[in-house]
Amino acid sequence: MIKxxxxxxxxTDFGTFLLREDESVQLLIPKNLINVQLHEGDIVKIIKTKENYKITLLQDETEYATEKVSSLLDKLRNK
Known part of the structure; x- marks a missing residue:
């Protein structure tokens, strides 16, 4: 299932991922199984296989979310 x-x-040991549709749901993945370079706040697609995880960075979604948060912060600062 893709989430x-x-x-x-x-x-140093794990990546903690929050499910986008319900951020109270966490997924811990050992760092040695994370096959892409990631930064906190990145949005990813994760497919669980029998022994591993296939993680794909969703660059467009990450950029959109970053811009949205930045815009909201600017609005708050300018009030």
Whole structure:
């Protein structure tokens, strides 16, 4: 099953991903199984296979979310 997550944190051992549709749902993936370079806040598609995870960075969605947050912060600063 394909699900969309946001990378919440990346420490020395695990990546913590939050399900986009319900951020109370977390997925912990051992760092050695993360096959792409990621940064906190990146939006990814994750497919669970028998032994592994296929993680794909969703660059357009990440950029859109970053711009949206930046715009909201600018509005708050200018009030």
């Amino acid at each position: 969309i997550y946001t990378l919440d944190s990346l420490d």
